[in-house]
Structure formats: C-alpha cells, structure tokens
Amino acid sequence: MRRPGRERPAEQRGGGRQGGEDEEGGVAVDEFGEGGSGQVLPGRPLERGLHQRLEALGGDRPARLPGQLRHCQRLHPGEQRASPRPVTAQTPAPRVVAKWILSRPESLTETEQLRLKAVLANCPELDALTGYVRSFAQMPTERQGERLPQWLHAVRQDDLPSLHTLAVGIDRDRDAVIAGLTLPWNSGVVEGQVNRIKMLKRQMFGRAGFQLLRKRVLLAP
Known part of the structure; x- marks a missing residue:
C-alpha cells in the first residue's frame, strides 16, 4: 500500500x-x-x-x-578499498620495557626479545642503561664484587644522570657493598625478622598491652 x-x-x-x-x-x-x-x-x-x-x-x-x-x-561484494590502513605494532608501555630490562634475557620469550631489541635500537641511552643493569646483576649472582670499581668508573664516564646518583650513593659505603656482592652471608634473615615484628605490632595496635605483644613476638611462628 x-x-x-x-x-x-x-x-x-x-x-x-x-x-x-x-x-x-x-x-x-x-x-x-x-x-x-x-x-x-x-x-x-x-x-x-x-x-x-x-x-x-x-x-x-x-x-x-x-x-x-x-x-x-x-x-559488488568483491570490491575493497584501494588503500587499506597499515597495521602498526602497539608501542610497549614504560613499565613493560622496565620489566624486560630487569628480567634475565633467557627468561624472555622470543617475541619479547624482538620487541625489546626494537626499543633499544631507537634509544641509545636506554641501550647503554640496559648494559649497565645486566652487568651489575651479574655481580651478586656470581659473587663478583671486585668488579664494582670498574663498573662505577664506566658509569661516571657515560652521560646517564640517573646512574650517576646511584654511583654516588654506592661510594658512600663502598666496602660494605663490595662485601655484600662477594661474601656468601647477608642480612636477609635479620630483615625478615624485623618485618615480622612490624607486622605483629600493626596487628596488635590498640587491642592489647605489652605483655600480650611480647608473647606473640616470642612465640608466634
């Protein structure tokens, strides 16, 4: 109609x-x-x-x-656009790139290694920083504290202000840092007990007196 x-x-x-x-x-x-x-x-x-x-x-x-x-x-179902939009890879976030740099190279997947290589190829400063981070990570894992002075000297010669600040802090107590990177002993157990006591203190705050807190610190696992 x-x-x-x-x-x-x-x-x-x-x-x-x-x-x-x-x-x-x-x-x-x-x-x-x-x-x-x-x-x-x-x-x-x-x-x-x-x-x-x-x-x-x-x-x-x-x-x-x-x-x-x-x-x-x-x-006309077969006709397509003359110039389709190119597909581009998404730029990784800074936090993701930092995770790749701080991880062991062998623990990264092949795709992550390729993407990290592409990022470092476009940023020479980040490439140099990655080299210093990985060389420093070998010292505590392989107990090579004697390499620390050479590492600090190389950092000072490079134009990386963030690492210069780290080098100044290490120089203030260089002997202790070298001992921590070389000797098999560490203060990990002491730090763990301090964290446990702080946790118990926060749990008991405003709930009980010193006597109960003392028993929890001495007897709690």
Whole structure:
C-alpha cells in the first residue's frame, strides 16, 4: 500500500529498476554510473562522488545514503578499498620495557626479545642503561664484587644522570657493598625478622598491652 503524496512519475513505474528505486528504497546502480548500464565510479568504489550525485537527484535521497551504500556493497561484494590502513605494532608501555630490562634475557620469550631489541635500537641511552643493569646483576649472582670499581668508573664516564646518583650513593659505603656482592652471608634473615615484628605490632595496635605483644613476638611462628 503506497502512502498518498508519494506517487512516482509514470516513467519510473513499471517493470525494471533502471533509473529508479529498488525494493529496499535504495537507488539503483545505474543512477550512479558514468553513463548508465550499472557502471561504477573509478577509484574508491561506492563512496567517491556518490553523495554529490544523490544531492543532484534531489529529494530525501542524501538522507538515505547509508542504506544505499549497503545496497551497492551487496551488488559488488568483491570490491575493497584501494588503500587499506597499515597495521602498526602497539608501542610497549614504560613499565613493560622496565620489566624486560630487569628480567634475565633467557627468561624472555622470543617475541619479547624482538620487541625489546626494537626499543633499544631507537634509544641509545636506554641501550647503554640496559648494559649497565645486566652487568651489575651479574655481580651478586656470581659473587663478583671486585668488579664494582670498574663498573662505577664506566658509569661516571657515560652521560646517564640517573646512574650517576646511584654511583654516588654506592661510594658512600663502598666496602660494605663490595662485601655484600662477594661474601656468601647477608642480612636477609635479620630483615625478615624485623618485618615480622612490624607486622605483629600493626596487628596488635590498640587491642592489647605489652605483655600480650611480647608473647606473640616470642612465640608466634
């Protein structure tokens, strides 16, 4: 049933869809061609010049542009955009890069190693920092504290202000640092007991007196 006031001209009624509308309300392909016969515009199909031609036809056709585009896409499903957008890799976050640098190289996956290599290739300062971090990590794991003076000298010669601050702090107690990097003993057990006592103190604060706290410190595992 056709609504009143929407009667089409006689030349557009009758059999065939050439020069008129299809059953779904979209404009036939012949109206967009370069001379009829279903010819499609060159370049990017469906979009280039389509809106201007719809405006030239008048009426409310430009408002129905999305539906007409879908109709043309169904008629030409194989046509794609001439220049698709290139796919680019996402830049890793600084925290992720720091994790890669502080991890053992053999513990990284092949993809992580390639991405870290790409990051270091674009930043010489970060590449130098990675070398210092990994060389310092070998000293405590292999007990090579005698290498610390050479490491500090190399850091001072390089333009890395953040490592200069670290070198100044190590120089204040160099003998103790060298002993910690060389000898098999450490203060890990003492630090663990201090953390345990602080945890018990926080748990008992405002709940009991000194006597109960003393028993928990002495008897709690």
